[in-house]
Amino acid sequence: MASVWEGEAARLGRALTDDSPGGDIVSVQVADVTESGRVNLLLGDGSLLLEVACPDSYRNRRAGDWVAVRMSARPVVLWRLGDDPADSEDSSVEAIATQAAQDVQVVRAATYGTSAPAGTGWQAASAVYVRKVDGKLEVYFQVGDASDPSPSTPGVPAPKPVTISPNSSGAWRNGRPDDYVDYPVQGDWTGGGNRRGGWFYGTKIQDACAGKTVASMKVTFTRRRGSGVNAKRPLHLYLHSYTSPPSGQLNTVAGPEELLSLSVGAKGVATLPASWRAQLASGAARGLAIYAQGRSDYMAVTGGSLTITFS
Incomplete structure (x- = not known):
């Protein structure tokens, strides 16, 4: 058995040190x-x-x-290469575990009978009150003697993050929907006119933010293969005010912001600035667009899923 392991070690050593094929x-x-x-x-x-x-x-x-x-x-x-990622992973694992615990309504045991319960530590409740907070049930028992102090009520957690997918997307050229592509594109590769692209969410963004405090909005994009140069190029991002694709020009209401650069085939996340979050949450803006001039930053982009976190 030892000779087998020695052979494997020798082969590994040669692969790491020599100039073999x-x-x-x-x-x-x-x-x-x-x-x-x-x-x-x-x-x-x-x-x-x-x-x-x-x-x-x-x-x-x-x-x-x-x-x-x-x-x-x-x-x-x-x-x-680099530092052990365990330390950074600990915080993300803890956050996931905390969210999972908040999603579960826990009572260790629920029993009943016709006589008083056996065992120590029980308190008789003269009245029971219930209410629903953040979709979870809270139960309060009024007791005659609180010599054994009640546990404190946990704070209301922030609403869970929401991910919103666009209802539709597309490209515009020369003031009208593009006849040749049905996915967002920025720039002009062939000289036929600069393209702009857009993602449309209806009123889903505003609806998801109603009555809540938005902490962040992040959008995921993927750069399509076969569009422009392979190297990283920036997305020129804008806001628009349409709930659905317009029949004429796709006009923008804010931008540009260069929040993300992608090489061909790459997937990335853009974090929207606070002013954009406010406009999308209020309904002053409804969706996202891209636009560039010429060949330098030409690219086609898909995705557009928007993840909103609350505080």
């Missing part, structure tokens, strides 16, 4: 994470390696990570 192992920075979960890698000369596969152990992938890559005819990420 298996390829060298180098450190490379992640340019973007793609919709498939693979990564685009930024090489030292500024070029990109697209859609490089990653192991399942490489979790929470994000642009800017440094990774070890086996360079070969089919490059593959081996592991992420």
Whole structure:
């Protein structure tokens, strides 16, 4: 059995140290994470390696990570370089556990009978009061003797985050809906006129925010392949006031903001500024748009799911 393990160790050592056809192992920075979960890698000369596969152990992938890559005819990420992510993961795990606990209405035991309960610590309740707060039931028992103090009432948690998908999206060119594409595009690649794209949510954003305090709004976008140069280019984001696609020009009411840059095939999240959150929450704005001029920042974009958190 020992010889088997020795053989495996020897093969691993050769793969890590020699110049065999298996390829060298180098450190490379992640340019973007793609919709498939693979990564685009930024090489030292500024070029990109697209859609490089990653192991399942490489979790929470994000642009800017440094990774070890086996360079070969089919490059593959081996592991992420840097500090142990356990500390940062602890807080996210705790937040998930807290939310799960808040979602559960817990009473350790509920029994009944025709006589007083057995055991110690019981208090007789002369009246029972109930109410519903944030969709959860609160029960209050009025007792004659509170020598054993009651547990405190937990604070009302913030409303759960809401994710809203667009009802529709599309592109506009020369003052009207585009005849050739039905997904959002910015810029002009062929000289036929600058395109603009839009995402439409009806009144769902305002409805979700009614009576609540918005803490953040984040939008997820994916850059389509085959649109423009492969390198990272910025999205020129705007707000619009339409609940559904207009038959004429798609006009904007705020922008541009360059909140996100994507390489081809990449998926990313843009955090909207506070002023935009306020306009969307109030209904002064209804949705999002992109627009650019010329070839430099030309790209096609899909997605548009909006995640709203509350405080």
